[in-house]
Amino acid sequence: MASPDFSLSVADCPLIQVDGWDGALGQFESSLSASLGTKLPASVGETVRQKGLLVIRVAPRRLWLALDDGIEAPSLAVDPDLGCSVSLDEGRVRFRMAGADVAWVVSKCITVDWRAPAAAPGRAVLTSLHHVPVLFLRTGDTACELIVPRSFSQSLSDWISGLDC
Template sequence: MASPDFSLSVADCPLIQVEGWDGTLGQFESSLSTSLGTKLPASVGETVRHKGFLVIRVAPRRLWLALDDGAQAPSLAVDPDLGCSVSLDEGRVRFRMAGADIARVLSKCIAVDWRASAAAPGRAVLTSLHHVPVLFLRTGETACELMVPRSFSRSLSDWIADAAK
């Protein structure tokens, strides 16, 4: 779906989740940062872009690595005594939305204030769309992504398309 004021595209979402065990967070983060070759986001909602992927802190001990289209997954060496990693590729789809009308469309779909600092470009917010958990990622002044469960992607894209009318 595309118009001058709003566009929506749907694509696979290469995604890796990493999580540190309780009591090992400092050591886990130091090891992960070294393995990835970049600093990690400090607080929930922060993101860090690095070499073909975006590191998103989705919870105090949980990070998602969202790979750019065509990017290879970084090699992770997560010590099982410190945490774990799991691919979420098969379970998520990425909705990319853009256009001057995006704030109006999203206001009908998700409970995120487009003007709030928590939803500023480069920030991520866990929310829901029609009772389905989604990750909202603001990518620009008039652009964002939603990472949604694959099993709900068809109905959610239809929901957004209806909101855009």
């Protein structure tokens, strides 16, 4: 894509998934919140940013901890009676897209309404692209991220680069 109104960067995505067990969610979330030093997002799609860490509620009992470039992963000691955590670092890639044409590009990729409150800046939406699960994260008025499986990243990058604005 050759457009001065659109930029795309692709990078590894340091990501940790944490899940709380049914019946222990309150205690799990209190413990995790204390460990991270921040409150947790209350509902699916909400995000909370804390010192290079973005906490994303992707499901009622599941959170993703996305780290900014160069930020070391927090030390998490999840009580196995309350929940679990797993690194997803090796499996995900972050697409950062910005510019006046970003909403048009997103409309060609996924079924998320750029103007909807659920897709407002600071919100996240789990969706799919060609039957592949992706996380859409709106980061600004003309910026967003897609967190995609590594195995899908090259073909997606090639496809986006081939779009004509």
